[in-house]
Amino acid sequence: MTSARTRGPVRIVGAGLLGASIGLALQEKGVEVQLADASRAAVRLAADYGAGRPAADGDAPALVVVAVPPEAVAEIVARELEAFPDALVTDVASVKSGILAELTAAGADLARYVGSHPMAGRERGGAVSARADLFLGRPWVLAPHDGVAEAHLHAIEDLALDVGARPLRMDAARHDHGVALVSHVPQLVASLLAARLVDAPDAEVGLAGQGLRDTTRIAGSNPELWVQILGANAAAVAEILTAYRADLDRVIHALHDPERVGAPRTVAEALVAGNEGVARIPGKHGQDRRFATLLVTVPDEPGELGRLLTEIGEEGVNMEDLRLEHSPGAQVGFAEIAVLPEAAHRLAAALESRGWSLSEPGRNA
Amino acid sequence: MTSARTRGPVRIVGAGLLGASIGLALQEKGVEVQLADASRAAVRLAADYGAGRPAADGDAPALVVVAVPPEAVAEIVARELEAFPDALVTDVASVKSGILAELTAAGADLARYVGSHPMAGRERGGAVSARADLFLGRPWVLAPHDGVAEAHLHAIEDLALDVGARPLRMDAARHDHGVALVSHVPQLVASLLAARLVDAPDAEVGLAGQGLRDTTRIAGSNPELWVQILGANAAAVAEILTAYRADLDRVIHALHDPERVGAPRTVAEALVAGNEGVARIPGKHGQDRRFATLLVTVPDEPGELGRLLTEIGEEGVNMEDLRLEHSPGAQVGFAEIAVLPEAAHRLAAALESRGWSLSEPGRNA
Numbered sequence: 003m004t005s006a007r008t009r010g011p012v013r014i015v016g017a018g019l020l021g022a023s024i025g026l027a028l029q030e031k032g033v034e035v036q037l038a039d040a041s042r043a044a045v046r047l048a049a050d051y052g053a054g055r056p057a058a059d060g061d062a063p064a065l066v067v068v069a070v071p072p073e074a075v076a077e078i079v080a081r082e083l084e085a086f087p088d089a090l091v092t093d094v095a096s097v098k099s100g101i102l103a104e105l106t107a108a109g110a111d112l113a114r115y116v117g118s119h120p121m122a123g124r125e126r127g128g129a130v131s132a133r134a135d136l137f138l139g140r141p142w143v144l145a146p147h148d149g150v151a152e153a154h155l156h157a158i159e160d161l162a163l164d165v166g167a168r169p170l171r172m173d174a175a176r177h178d179h180g181v182a183l184v185s186h187v188p189q190l191v192a193s194l195l196a197a198r199l200v201d202a203p204d205a206e207v208g209l210a211g212q213g214l215r216d217t218t219r220i221a222g223s224n225p226e227l228w229v230q231i232l233g234a235n236a237a238a239v240a241e242i243l244t245a246y247r248a249d250l251d252r253v254i255h256a257l258h259d260p261e262r263v264g265a266p267r268t269v270a271e272a273l274v275a276g277n278e279g280v281a282r283i284p285g286k287h288g289q290d291r292r293f294a295t296l297l298v299t300v301p302d303e304p305g306e307l308g309r310l311l312t313e314i315g316e317e318g319v320n321m322e323d324l325r326l327e328h329s330p331g332a333q334v335g336f337a338e339i340a341v342l343p344e345a346a347h348r349l350a351a352a353l354e355s356r357g358w359s360l361s362e363p364g365r366n367a
Numbered sequence: 368m369t370s371a372r373t374r375g376p377v378r379i380v381g382a383g384l385l386g387a388s389i390g391l392a393l394q395e396k397g398v399e400v401q402l403a404d405a406s407r408a409a410v411r412l413a414a415d416y417g418a419g420r421p422a423a424d425g426d427a428p429a430l431v432v433v434a435v436p437p438e439a440v441a442e443i444v445a446r447e448l449e450a451f452p453d454a455l456v457t458d459v460a461s462v463k464s465g466i467l468a469e470l471t472a473a474g475a476d477l478a479r480y481v482g483s484h485p486m487a488g489r490e491r492g493g494a495v496s497a498r499a500d501l502f503l504g505r506p507w508v509l510a511p512h513d514g515v516a517e518a519h520l521h522a523i524e525d526l527a528l529d530v531g532a533r534p535l536r537m538d539a540a541r542h543d544h545g546v547a548l549v550s551h552v553p554q555l556v557a558s559l560l561a562a563r564l565v566d567a568p569d570a571e572v573g574l575a576g577q578g579l580r581d582t583t584r585i586a587g588s589n590p591e592l593w594v595q596i597l598g599a600n601a602a603a604v605a606e607i608l609t610a611y612r613a614d615l616d617r618v619i620h621a622l623h624d625p626e627r628v629g630a631p632r633t634v635a636e637a638l639v640a641g642n643e644g645v646a647r648i649p650g651k652h653g654q655d656r657r658f659a660t661l662l663v664t665v666p667d668e669p670g671e672l673g674r675l676l677t678e679i680g681e682e683g684v685n686m687e688d689l690r691l692e693h694s695p696g697a698q699v700g701f702a703e704i705a706v707l708p709e710a711a712h713r714l715a716a717a718l719e720s721r722g723w724s725l726s727e728p729g730r731n732a
Contacts, residue, residue: 229638
């Protein structure tokens with residue numbers, strides 16, 4: 003157990019998915035966690051799970067994390083700032099500008115408040131879905147307002163690091179526009195797509211496969227929660243949805259007249275732009291555009307793959323990524339090897355001269 | 368190796384993802400497969416992979432499977448019907464009405480043609496992505512036109528069964544509307560969403576997580592192929608997209624005036640409809656609505672889960688599904704047990720009287 007950066011105790015208000023996950027992760031680090039929630043049952047469940055101990059009178063937290071539903075955040079943050087005058091208070095709500103405005107209007111002690119947002123979640127909420135590793139590698143956005151002490155920001159960054167997240171700082175307006183783009187608009191787009199299935203014949207819905215399942219997965223999310231999130235970020239969401247609708251109109255217009263030369267181009271442009279947009283999303287997503295890919299046929303015999311990798315090493319080429327394709331019952335597999343573009347041509351020639359058979363990588367269909 | 372229903376030899380025209388996967392699956396069954404493709408390299412790759420042998424002069428296939436790009440299908444089907452006057456010919460294109468119309472106009476021998484569509488694919492195409500198990504459990508739609516002999520339909524159904532698919536029959540128009548709903552419209556919706564990312568600041572795109580990745584995954588698909596598919600099914604796709612746009616307009620209107628009482632309701636309705644739509648998609652997708660779920664806390668000790676399942680059996684309750692939740696480092700896990708609603712209450716009481724602690728299942732957030 004590596005020692006914690008956070009100087010506890012930490013009070014977590016809201017024992018749902020995020021609150022309980024933060025508690026589990028901090029407890030693993032040996033930080034004392036005090037759990038509070040309007041629901042005693044929720045506190046008991048989270049405590050049983052190992053997310054902390056129920057809060058008690060006389061608790062003196064150094065840090066309070068408010069993880070309640072969006073509409074309640076500002077009120078609870080103000081309450082906690084008053085209840086614990088020596089504590090630093092943060093919240094984990096997914097929209098930041100409105101909360102700061104509410105706290106300012108309420109005359110809260112903003113010097114001890116830092117708004118933040120861990121970019122993590124699951125399809126299902128509640129402490130039962132909590133995981134100590136929920137935040138691993140995920141961004142944890144700090145949206146500092148003017149005049150917050152650097153020491154306070156460091157304390158929240160330590161909290162983020164303790165749960166395995168990547169802390170970063172972002173202006174609240176920029177953050178809110180960003181989550182509208184990568185989270186709130188996708189939620190509505192997926193919900194509206196899934197809504198098309200409600201009145202569809204069983205025979206048609208029965209044709210659905212993984213593509214539709216992935217595209218609509220987040221449409222299973224909690225409407226009560228999402229009405230609050232979307233209401234809090236309505237302007238940014240509406241702006242992006244309006245641009246989305248303009249593209250949609252062009253596609254529908256083109257489909258109504260498929261003979262027009264312009265039509266296929268219009269639709270094709272949307273599909274090509276989709277390729278480009280997907281390529282910008284961080285994390286593995288098809289091939290990494292920075293590398294060239296060699297496709298080598300590997301006989302399905304012991305040691306053949308090892309021999310290939312050894313010989314690539316002998317050629318002094320650094321392999322950036324390796325992906326294997328092998329079908330049940332096939333006599334051979336394929337090793338997809340990602341290398342720097344400048345090395346690809348030489349390596350291909352060297353491998354062929356060593357007797358390996360290379361092929362063209364397939365295009366996603 | 369179970370014996371094949373298909374009376375080969377089978378000629379496959381088009382050694383891409385679908386053609387090579389059919390070949391791999393048929394070869395596993397011991398069916399002779401002859402591979403043809405405009406690209407010699409594609410045939411060689413598929414043959415190396417074990418999908419069959421290159422086609423040769425004098426081949427006399429009993430069945431021809433045309434698996435070429437959509438725009439070429441009708442022409443190739445007509446050519447194959449002429450080249451092999453004793454063979455039954457099918458195609459695997461994802462839109463059926465237009466091909467039948469083209470073949471009719473060309474005066475092809477429709478008595479030996481059956482249009483079909485295996486509902487399977489992968490993000491990436493080409494023989495390199497082929498898998499013998501690509502069709503396992505997937506629907507393989509037959510779209511028979513009037514006057515096709517029942518024996519011919521059985522032959523295609525045998526082909527589908529030999530590759531592990533579920534053959535079913537559907538009117539071509541119904542099929543084309545169905546794939547527009549579950550495949551073609553989702554493709555455009557995902558592409559248009561991903562297109563919003565093209566000009567977005569890195570800092571905003573950097574906030575993306577699994578939700579956006581899933582929602583846009585199919586936006587990585589091949590534009591050249593999809594322009595052909597969407598062009599061939601333009602009317603059905605445009606009809607569904609137009610209804611989708613009407614819902615989208617209502618949401619955008621509501622977001623522009625979030626104070627209106629109607630506004631949250633409008634947005635909430637879209638989110639609730641999304642829940643209902645997702646629940647209709649076959650395959651595991653959150654909880655199965657037919658069952659009630661009990662959430663039992665299980666101490667993280669050897670034998671505890673086994674004891675729970677034994678005691679459920681002792682209560683004479685049949686467990687429809689079991690899902691486990693356990694966080695790294697947690698002292699307990701949770702067993703989510705799906706049972707018939709009528710049994711849920713009695714089982715909950717029995718388990719609590721046996722000393723188990725039950726909780727409320729979390730709602731997807």
